[in-house]
Amino acid sequence: MVDKKTKNWAGCPVRFGMSQFGDKWSFLIIRDLMFKGRKYYNEFLEAGEGISTNILANRLADLEHNGIISKHQDRIKRSKYIYRLTEKGIALMPMMLAMIDWAEKFDQQTEVPPEFIQKLRQNPDKLQQELLRQLEHN
Amino acid sequence: MVDKKTKNWAGCPVRFGMSQFGDKWSFLIIRDLMFKGRKYYNEFLEAGEGISTNILANRLADLEHNGIISKHQDRIKRSKYIYRLTEKGIALMPMMLAMIDWAEKFDQQTEVPPEFIQKLRQNPDKLQQELLRQLEHN
DNA sequence: AATTTAACTTGTTTTTTGCAAGTTAAATTA
DNA sequence: TAATTTAACTTGCAAAAAACAAGTTAAATT
Numbered sequence: 165m166v167d168k169k170t171k172n173w174a175g176c177p178v179r180f181g182m183s184q185f186g187d188k189w190s191f192l193i194i195r196d197l198m199f200k201g202r203k204y205y206n207e208f209l210e211a212g213e214g215i216s217t218n219i220l221a222n223r224l225a226d227l228e229h230n231g232i233i234s235k236h237q238d239r240i241k242r243s244k245y246i247y248r249l250t251e252k253g254i255a256l257m258p259m260m261l262a263m264i265d266w267a268e269k270f271d272q273q274t275e276v277p278p279e280f281i282q283k284l285r286q287n288p289d290k291l292q293q294e295l296l297r298q299l300e301h302n
Numbered sequence: 303m304v305d306k307k308t309k310n311w312a313g314c315p316v317r318f319g320m321s322q323f324g325d326k327w328s329f330l331i332i333r334d335l336m337f338k339g340r341k342y343y344n345e346f347l348e349a350g351e352g353i354s355t356n357i358l359a360n361r362l363a364d365l366e367h368n369g370i371i372s373k374h375q376d377r378i379k380r381s382k383y384i385y386r387l388t389e390k391g392i393a394l395m396p397m398m399l400a401m402i403d404w405a406e407k408f409d410q411q412t413e414v415p416p417e418f419i420q421k422l423r424q425n426p427d428k429l430q431q432e433l434l435r436q437l438e439h440n
Numbered sequence: 441a442a443t444t445t446a447a448c449t450t451g452t453t454t455t456t457t458g459c460a461a462g463t464t465a466a467a468t469t470a
Numbered sequence: 471t472a473a474t475t476t477a478a479c480t481t482g483c484a485a486a487a488a489a490c491a492a493g494t495t496a497a498a499t500t
Contacts, residue, residue, distance in 0.1 A: 443499080448493105450494090452490085454488080455487080456485105457486070458484085458485075459484085460481100461481085464479080466478105469473080
């Protein structure tokens, strides 16, 4: 039973989440990394959401500082940097999937591929395994 | 299989989510409604997070406008208003629980009651049923 | 050697937030 | 019943953050 009397979750998990990745742009960067295969600064920039260069740089730095993403020099083109989700970042997948599930239910306009949403509802673990495998290929 | 080639989820569910409840204060209000039994304007104000009165009023109005919460006059004291999660708001519970699970893993300071987190990991459906029942009692 | 690419940084304007004080309507108290 | 208190806001202003435009730097390409 959940105890409403224990006044506060002193270190509140929701507040913690918000402090680590809790703004629009951070969420969208995590989405890009998790589901869209984007990994370079300019791929995020050109994702079409309209983020400004300074804000992008700032959010990438924050996310890296919070251990949600990591930054590596590209081996082939050393002027490029590859951003990746860390284990901590990858662990946000259930939350992201829950959000996608929710949005698909309540937003007419949301266009998640039907087979994605079907898999999400019928066999979420399997979908997650597939997504994780894709992340490792990056 | 997730198709990375279908360039965009034209109506992106993550962007939709962010537009509906995607800022720190909205999240904290939803948390208060979902887990803490708070339902009056001044309970949110005094929750200790330090939200300003104008921002609280604004976020409540936005959440109501987005259909995530509803506002009713208190029957006993008609100068008070009761805020409640709608079905759409209640449906955010899996996302919130995923967030709590995540935070508990990665934040030393997070203090979720152990029996809550244990239940969340061992029998999430049952926990959710219990939480839903509590919401209906409000 | 000159240009282009990629990832930023800097300066300025605009928007949003935070803070303090004020308003309104209902309920309680004197 | 008049005066005070409670509850939920609104308003005005200062401070912080975001958006916009332009500039910098280092590496790679021409």
